[in-house]
Amino acid sequence: MTETAPLPAADRTVHGACPHDCPDTCALEVTVSAGRVIKVAGAADHAPTAGVLCTKVAFYPERIHHPDRLLYPQRRIGAKGPGARFERITWDEALTAIAERFQRIAAEHGAEAIVPYSYAGNSGMLGYGSMDRRFFHRLGAAQLDRTICASAGAMGYRATIGASVGFDPENVVDARLLILWGTNSVVSNLHFWRLAQEAKRRGARLIAIDPYRTATADKCHQHIALLPGTDSALALGLMHVLIRDELIDRDYIARYTLGFDALAERVRSYAPARVAAICGLDEATVEQLAHDYATLAPAAIRTNYGINRTAGGGMALRAVACLPALTGAWRQPAGGVLLSTSGHYPVASAALERPDLMPSPPPRTINMSTIGNDLLHARPPIRALFVYNSNPVAVAPQAAEVVRGFARPDLFTVVHDLFQTDTADYADILLPATSHMEQLDIHKSYGHLYLQVNRPAIAPLGEALPNTELFRRLARRLGFDDACFADSDDDLCRQAFDWSDPRLAGLSWEKLKADGHARLALPRGSAPFAAGGFPTPSGKCEFYSEWLASQGLDPLPDFIAPREWQHSALAADFPLALITPPARNFLNTSFANSARFLAQEESPEIHLHPADAAARGIANGSPVRVFNRRGEFRARVVVTDRVRSGVAMATSIWWRKRSPDGRNCNEVTSQALTDMGGGATFYDCLVEVAKA
Numbered sequence: 272m273t274e275t276a277p278l279p280a281a282d283r284t285v286h287g288a289c290p291h292d293c294p295d296t297c298a299l300e301v302t303v304s305a306g307r308v309i310k311v312a313g314a315a316d317h318a319p320t321a322g323v324l325c326t327k328v329a330f331y332p333e334r335i336h337h338p339d340r341l342l343y344p345q346r347r348i349g350a351k352g353p354g355a356r357f358e359r360i361t362w363d364e365a366l367t368a369i370a371e372r373f374q375r376i377a378a379e380h381g382a383e384a385i386v387p388y389s390y391a392g393n394s395g396m397l398g399y400g401s402m403d404r405r406f407f408h409r410l411g412a413a414q415l416d417r418t419i420c421a422s423a424g425a426m427g428y429r430a431t432i433g434a435s436v437g438f439d440p441e442n443v444v445d446a447r448l449l450i451l452w453g454t455n456s457v458v459s460n461l462h463f464w465r466l467a468q469e470a471k472r473r474g475a476r477l478i479a480i481d482p483y484r485t486a487t488a489d490k491c492h493q494h495i496a497l498l499p500g501t502d503s504a505l506a507l508g509l510m511h512v513l514i515r516d517e518l519i520d521r522d523y524i525a526r527y528t529l530g531f532d533a534l535a536e537r538v539r540s541y542a543p544a545r546v547a548a549i550c551g552l553d554e555a556t557v558e559q560l561a562h563d564y565a566t567l568a569p570a571a572i573r574t575n576y577g578i579n580r581t582a583g584g585g586m587a588l589r590a591v592a593c594l595p596a597l598t599g600a601w602r603q604p605a606g607g608v609l610l611s612t613s614g615h616y617p618v619a620s621a622a623l624e625r626p627d628l629m630p631s632p633p634p635r636t637i638n639m640s641t642i643g644n645d646l647l648h649a650r651p652p653i654r655a656l657f658v659y660n661s662n663p664v665a666v667a668p669q670a671a672e673v674v675r676g677f678a679r680p681d682l683f684t685v686v687h688d689l690f691q692t693d694t695a696d697y698a699d700i701l702l703p704a705t706s707h708m709e710q711l712d713i714h715k716s717y718g719h720l721y722l723q724v725n726r727p728a729i730a731p732l733g734e735a736l737p738n739t740e741l742f743r744r745l746a747r748r749l750g751f752d753d754a755c756f757a758d759s760d761d762d763l764c765r766q767a768f769d770w771s772d773p774r775l776a777g778l779s780w781e782k783l784k785a786d787g788h789a790r791l792a793l794p795r796g797s798a799p800f801a802a803g804g805f806p807t808p809s810g811k812c813e814f815y816s817e818w819l820a821s822q823g824l825d826p827l828p829d830f831i832a833p834r835e836w837q838h839s840a841l842a843a844d845f846p847l848a849l850i851t852p853p854a855r856n857f858l859n860t861s862f863a864n865s866a867r868f869l870a871q872e873e874s875p876e877i878h879l880h881p882a883d884a885a886a887r888g889i890a891n892g893s894p895v896r897v898f899n900r901r902g903e904f905r906a907r908v909v910v911t912d913r914v915r916s917g918v919a920m921a922t923s924i925w926w927r928k929r930s931p932d933g934r935n936c937n938e939v940t941s942q943a944l945t946d947m948g949g950g951a952t953f954y955d956c957l958v959e960v961a962k963a
């Protein structure tokens with residue numbers, strides 16, 4: 272050190288919020304020393320976080336200061352695809368290249384030939400959708416239907432309950448029955464699991480409903496291993512028993528629900544024997560679950576998006592969401608159902624995203640879950656794609672089509688990310704993104720009821736830019752002079768919510784900034800729908816939905832069979848139903864480029880039942896091909912009775928280029944869509960497995 276070098280600044284701690292697409296949205300204490308993040312801890316004073324982080328984020332300094340971080344703009348100089356090479360350019364050159372190409376495409380083909388592609392790689396309000404939306408609206412680019420995760424379940428749930436709202440997760444400690452329905456909390460919702468354990472200590476019975484015996488199921492009193500995609504049948508069977516045996520709350524039903532008689536008629540045909548056959552369960556299991564559900568009160572159902580990834584994903588959430596209104600479980604603070612808390616926040620999305628900037632008539636909409644097909648077949652063709660907050664080449668279904676689409680030589684692709692992902696290998700222009708520790712943001716959550724500020728802890732690394740600043744600069748380059756393009760990040764945070772809403776009583780952006788986090792002003796320990804007041808059109812829990820009927824959909828809950836295994840011709844060649852849920856050490860594809868977490872996960876695995884492995888002559892640990900007509904990927908077999916015979920499980924989502932054969936499980940998944948919301952059907956997928 273020379274005499275003139277400044278002394279390292281003293282360590283300081285900055286309040287942050289975890290931006291990953293995880294229901295927990297933890298509050299972070301970020302310790303900075305000499306401009307580097309040296310430690311990340313969970314905030315102790317934030318109730319949902321309670322001082323604890325998952326392993327992924329506890330090691331965050333490694334991600335922030337990873338040698339592979341993209342630090343400056345680049346232009347591709349070789350072929351598109353794996354092994355692509357890039358050369359450094361300036362921001363000025365990058366913005367000029369994008370602006371010129373977009374202007375040319377807009378002039379020759381119309382701006383809707385340009386498609387933004389983003390999801391929740393950054394879940395902050397600003398990072399997820401703010402200046403970017405304004406930019407694409409003003410440009411007149413195609414709209415993107417963001418369906419890859421939650422749209423089916425959200426729509427089915429909305430039809431019943433009215434919005435993504437439910438019981439307050441903090442109340443669940445007082446439940447006497449907790450059903451974890453299609454959610455692996457230990458892996459995907461760790462901080463809810465802490466509350467579930469407390470409920471268990473206080474005497475609650477825990478039941479996991481999951482085709483796979485997960486780490487969560489291991490710790491529950493009972494595991495009900497239904498076949499994938501049969502949840503709505505099980506829920507209809509439970510309703511059948513509840514009504515048949517008069518285990519229902521007639522008073523609650525009369526006051527606060529709509530369409531009971533029609534529902535009762537519908538579920539008459541879902542007797543336990545039929546339901547047991549559909550779900551692959553014993554009749555007694557269905558009967559017992561219904562009786563437990565009706566008699567152990569308070570009864571809470573925590574569900575999540577694991578059950579919305581098959582053909583009937585919308586109906587699955589719609590049917591499950593009917594249950595607590597039948598038994599009156601909503602009367603108690605620790606009763607009811609919870610899919611997501613996101614609908615509790617008064618988001619000012621029109622102010623933040625400015626859809627009014629769109630031309631009229633509005634541009635076409637592209638569904639992100641069929642990006643493979645769209646890139647190959649959309650008419651008029653897609654000429655340019657701008658990818659940020661997402662890694663579609665690895666995460667979108669039917670990857671062979673996605674790759675063929677991205678490889679089109681005439682397609683102009685921009686990718687903005689922190690790392691050179693599988694998608695980045697197809698970029699014409701590759702741009703460096705800041706991490707959340709280098710930017711300001713404001714966060715809601717889909718797993719708790721707190722608002723948080725994320726303060727920048729360090730200066731942007733290299734020439735990296737936050738999403739907001741990138742689109743602010745691009746707007747300027749394209750001559751968009753609307754005042755909203757001059758809004759600062761601070762302005763955007765203030766615009767993100769309706770601060771006059773009673774749920775934000777006593778709060779302002781200034782106060783939140785000072786305090787770090789705050790709970791929504793919802794009464795603690797209360798039961799939100801004890802006296803109805805559902806945010807549906809009727810204000811009641813809607814067993815019958817006019818809203819669905821008006822869209823040509825079935826107004827009543829029903830069972831919609833998985834598309835693939837009801838298809839007997841397909842099942843003859845590809846007899847295994849494959850599900851590909853998240854790995855503990857990855858968050859979608861994030862962290863799946865970290866040596867630490869790759870070492871933990873070892874290699875792509877496929878879990879097979881001993882009978883299925885033996886029938887194929889496959890030993891534990893052996894390499895196999897997993898395939899169907901769409902494609903194949905390689906994995907190592909784990910022979911285990913955690914899966915039932917006929918079902919296979921492969922954890923996701925590996926980077927293709929970090930996988931043994933350069934492909935991942937999305938080679939075999941399908942672009943078919945769900946019954947509602949145009950969602951992806953990742954877990955509606957038949958495969959065969961053979962020795963490699």
Ligand SMILES: Nc1nc2c(c(=O)[nH]1)N[C@H]1C(S)=C(S)[C@@H](COP(=O)(O)OP(=O)(O)OC[C@H]3O[C@@H](n4cnc5c(=O)[nH]c(N)nc54)[C@H](O)[C@@H]3O)O[C@H]1N2
Pocket residue numbers: 292390391392393398419420576658659660661662663666667687688689690692704705706707737738851852853858859860861923924936937940953
């Ligand atoms: N087979 C199978 N496929 C699946 C799933 C499955 O269960 N099985 N799950 C599906 C689900 S639920 C989802 S949500 C999707 C998720 O798919 P993605 O949204 O693609 O996944 P992520 O890994 O969360 O984020 C993608 C990228 O965002 C980048 N990123 C993070 N912060 C920023 C930022 O501030 N700016 C920019 N520009 N980039 C940033 C990250 O570095 C990362 O590369 O995958 C789906 N695909």
Ligand SMILES: Nc1nc2c(c(=O)[nH]1)N[C@H]1C(S)=C(S)[C@@H](COP(=O)(O)OP(=O)(O)OC[C@H]3O[C@@H](n4cnc5c(=O)[nH]c(N)nc54)[C@H](O)[C@@H]3O)O[C@H]1N2
Pocket residue numbers: 292293294420452453454455456458459460480481482483485498499500501502574575576577578581850852853854855856857858859860923924954
């Ligand atoms: N560690 C980690 N945490 C994550 C993520 C991650 O990648 N890694 N991803 C985040 C994202 S984007 C999301 S959307 C959430 C998802 O969070 P969740 O929806 O809670 O779930 P998953 O862990 O995907 O779990 C789904 C569970 O559903 C089971 N399942 C699969 N098909 C069916 C079915 O048809 N019926 C039933 N009953 N169960 C089924 C799977 O075996 C799995 O155990 O998790 C978030 N949290």
Ligand code: SF4
Pocket residue numbers: 289290291293294295296297324325326327328461462858
């Ligand atoms: S990934 Fe989820 S559990 Fe981990 S720190 Fe972020 S919000 Fe918390």
Ligand SMILES: [Mo]
Pocket residue numbers: 292419420421576
């Ligand atoms: Mo997701």
